[in-house]
Amino acid sequence: MPPGVAESSVLDQLLVELQQRGGTKATAMPPVGPYMHGPDGLWSYPGLERAVISTRVRPRGLAGSIPSRANNSMNPLYPYLTGFVEGTGTQPDASCDDCPTPGPMKNCFQTAVFGRYCYQTRTLDITRMGQIINRGEFTDLMIWNDPIGGPANAPGAAGIVYPNSAPGNINLNNEVSVRFAEIGVAFQNKLMRQIWEGNPTNNSAGGGYREFPGLDILVGTGKRDAVTGTACPSLDSTIVNAAGQDTAQLVDTLTYTMRYLKSLATSTGLGPATWALVMREELFFELTAAWPCNYLTYRCVFQTDNSNIQGSFDMGDAIAMRDAMRSGNYLVVDGVRWNVIVDDALP
Structure with a gap:
């Protein structure tokens, strides 16, 4: 790991394992373009300026805030202590009478089903690597704004696709680097949605494709052991x-x-x-537009002469509060x- 990186990501551990295993896999797929440089290359036109500006809209969301850790347990079971059964018996009348018996402890086991997602790089003709048309083709092009999101500890959804040990941008002069970046984009676009929409009922019959349960399933009722x-x-x-609530009601x-x-977190001992x-x-943006007005006058309503009068507030204070919430x-x-995570993949 490079200096300054405290914890390796899942992709770092995977890279180490692949390096240790070695080996090759033959492919029947013919080479697939386009290539970056050389004849018909994406960036081979003569006289290009060095700066390349990306217009890809990078996804933002919960994926960038959820830690990822390696796990070799394929059937994990997570135990919960779910309370205590009500006791039996009544309080004794005489000192030698039987006392009530407390109820036993209860538990519940939950599991997390792993998914299986795969993408393969475009097949590369190694004789094309490093080719240029002539001296008019520049190979010092540099992307100004990273189209993926940088290393795993960067904000957004970058942690899905980049190990900490990888550079934080795409090298347009490296055919292999570009192909792996394409894989990263595919995983990023897929897993951003799967965090919400993943459903094992969509698994393929042969097991080549499996979805983990997304939050649409995990956040629900009817839980069973x-x-x-x-x-x-x-x-x-x-x-x-x-549904159907206006902004004030939603606040x-x-x-x-x-x-x-x-309160529940505190009462169950899970706080802070x-x-x-x-x-x-x-x-x-809709919430922050109305939140200060509702927050600064919350419950400040009293009745007089059959009229409801709401407490007043300084508009400058409301604007300052709105802008602070939006910037923070x-x-x-x-x-x-309460931190707000903007998620572009939220259904």
Whole structure:
């Protein structure tokens, strides 16, 4: 690992394992262009300026905030202590009478099914590597703005495709580097959506393609023990339907939901926790447009002469609060900042 990198990524570990195994795999696929340089190359036109500007819109989302770790356990079981059964018996009348018997402990096992996703690089004719047309072709081209996102510890979804040990940009003069970058883009586009939409019912019959359960499945109700099939209601997610609500009502719904989750984390001994709200950028801007007005006057309503009067606030304070939340990507609830993660792949 290079200096300054504290923890290797999953891709780093995979690269080490592949280097140790070695070996080759024959391919029946013919070489597939385009190539970067040489005859008919993408960047072989004479006289090009050095700077190359990328217009690819890089995906942002939850994938960039979820840590990835290697695991060789193919059937992991995660145990939960789900509470205690109600006891039996009554309090004794006499000192020698039997006392009530406390109820036994309960548990529930959950599992996480792994997915299998694969892409292959375009076949490369090694005799084309390093070719140029003539001295009019420049090989010092440099991409100004990284189209993928840099190393695994960078923001966004870059951690899906880049090991920490890899350079943070694409070398347009290296045919192999470009082909691996194409693989990275394919994985990035696929896994960004799979985090939400992954569903094992889409698996191929032969096992070549498998999807892990996405958040649309994991965040739900009706949880059951992975071994016995027994219902585990204490593991059910908190689902709140805010369909049809205006901005003021949505502020109220989010406030109460976040209060409940924070209280639940404290009561179960899981606090303090790291919280984040994941949403589309459009929703974040709509919320922050109305959030300060609702927050600064929250519950400041009183009735007089059959009229509801709402407390006033300084518009400058509201604008400053709105701009601060947008620049810092957060919402304020009960004086606490809740980080907001903008996700472009959110359904």
